[in-house]
Amino acid sequence: xxxxxxxxxxxxxxxxxxxxxxxxxxxxxxxxxxxxxxxxxxxxxxxxxxxxxxxxxxxxxxxxxxxxxxxxxxxxxxxxxxxxxxxxxxxxxxxxxxxxxxxxxxxxxxxxxxxxxxxxxxxxxxxxxxxxxxxxxxxxxxxxxxxxxxxxxxxxxxxxxxxxxxxxxxxxxxxxxxxxxxxxxxxxxxxxxxxxxxxxxxxxxxxxxxxxxxxxxxxxxxxxxxxxxxxxxxxxxxxxxxxxxxxxxxxxxxxxxxxxxx
Numbered sequence: 056x057x058x059x060x061x062x063x064x065x066x067x068x069x070x071x072x073x074x075x076x077x078x079x080x081x082x083x084x085x086x087x088x089x090x091x092x093x094x095x096x097x098x099x100x101x102x103x104x105x106x107x108x109x110x111x112x113x114x115x116x117x118x119x120x121x122x123x124x125x126x127x128x129x130x131x132x133x134x135x136x137x138x139x140x141x142x143x144x145x146x147x148x149x150x151x152x153x154x155x156x157x158x159x160x161x162x163x164x165x166x167x168x169x170x171x172x173x174x175x176x177x178x179x180x181x182x183x184x185x186x187x188x189x190x191x192x193x194x195x196x197x198x199x200x201x202x203x204x205x206x207x208x209x210x211x212x213x214x215x216x217x218x219x220x221x222x223x224x225x226x227x228x229x230x231x232x233x234x235x236x237x238x239x240x241x242x243x244x245x246x247x248x249x250x251x252x253x254x255x256x257x258x259x260x261x262x263x264x265x266x267x268x269x270x271x272x273x274x275x276x277x278x279x280x281x282x283x284x285x286x287x288x289x290x291x292x293x294x295x296x297x298x299x300x301x302x303x304x305x306x307x308x309x310x311x312x313x314x315x316x317x
C-alpha cells in the first residue's frame with residue numbers, strides 16, 4: 056500500500072524569521088505541502104517579499120509581515136492580520152533568532168536583552184498568541200526552534216545558550232498545559248546548519264563537518280523536513296519533544312575515535 060505524503064493541504068501557517076535561512080526553508084516547504092503561509096520578520100524588504108512571492112508561485116496564498124516578536128502588541132496585531140486575511144492559524148513555526156558572541160565576562164546588558172527578548176520572550180509571546188485560537192478550536196501544532204546549545208552550551212554564547220534551553224523547557228511546559236486541548240507543542244534543536252547567521256561568525260565548514268557523524272553540516276531543508284513532519288497529522292501523537300537534528304553531533308566528536316575504529 057502506498058504511503059501518503061505529508062500534507063498541510065487547507066491549513067494556515069505562520070513562520071517567524073522567514074526572510075532567509077531555516078525560517079525561509081520551512082515556509083517554502085509548508086507551502087509545497089499545501090499550506091497558506093504568513094512569513095514574518097523583524098526586517099522587511101526584498102528578502103521577505105521574495106519568500107512570499109515564491110510561496111505564491113507554488114499556488115498558495117502568502118502574506119509578508121514586518122513585526123517585532125518581542126513586543127506583545129506587535130505579536131497580537133500579527134495574529135489578527137493573519138486570521139483576517141488567511142484564516143484560523145493551524146501551525147506556528149518559530150524560527151526568529153539572533154546570536155551575539157562574546158566572552159561572558161564582557162557580555163553587555165544590551166546584547167543579553169536582545170538575545171533573550173528575541174529567542175525566548177518572543178517565542179513565548181508567539182506561542183501564547185496563537186494558542187488562544189488553537190485551544191478554542193481544539194487543534195493546532197506549534198514548532199519552536201531551539202538549538203543543540205540547549206543540551207551542550209557553547210563558550211562565548213551565554214545569552215543564546217540560556218535562551219535556547221529556555222525554549223526547550225517552555226516547549227515542555229506548554230505541551231503539558233495545552234495537550235488536553237489537542238494543541239501539540241514541540242521543538243527542533245538544530246546542530247550546525249549553513250545559514251547567514253552562522254556564516255557571519257566565520258564557521259569553518261571542514262573543521263565543523265569533521266566533528267559530525269554524518270560528515271557534513273546541515274542545510275536549512277534538513278530542519279524544514281522535520282518541521283513538516285511535526286506540523287502534519289502524521290505527528291498527531293507527538294508533543295513535548297525537543298528533537299535534535301544535528302547529523303549525529305550528539306555522539307561526540309569523531310576526533311575522539313581512532314581511525315581504524317571508524
